[in-house]
Amino acid sequence: MPAAALKPKPLPTQSTARRAVRLDSPYVPLxxxxxxxxxxxxxxxxxxxxxxxxxxxxxxxxxxVYLPDQARDETIRDTAETIGVHPPSATTCHMVRAFMRYHR
Known part of the structure; x- marks a missing residue:
């Protein structure tokens, strides 16, 4: 059996981050x-x-929606309505797909 298989997985309450992270704190925007x-x-x-x-x-x-090909303009505009922002232009929709393509 490989050594990696014998290593215990961290519990959900433990953090593998390099700095301390409070898991029970709510999200607070900057x-x-x-x-x-x-x-x-x-x-x-x-x-x-x-x-x-x-x-x-x-x-x-x-x-x-994980692939840029899945993110058509209509899908992006529906998502904008869901999260409460103004409908994006065609240029912004193109930029959304570019972000998704770059960060895959």
Missing amino acids: EKRPLPAGRPREWYQTHNRRLKAMRLAIALLDSG
């Missing part, structure tokens, strides 16, 4: 900070588009 001033308007639009695309990609992954 404090929002203002965006840096003085950038061109396009920078802010792209930044917000990336944030929205990442939120949608995470929501799709949580709902069981």
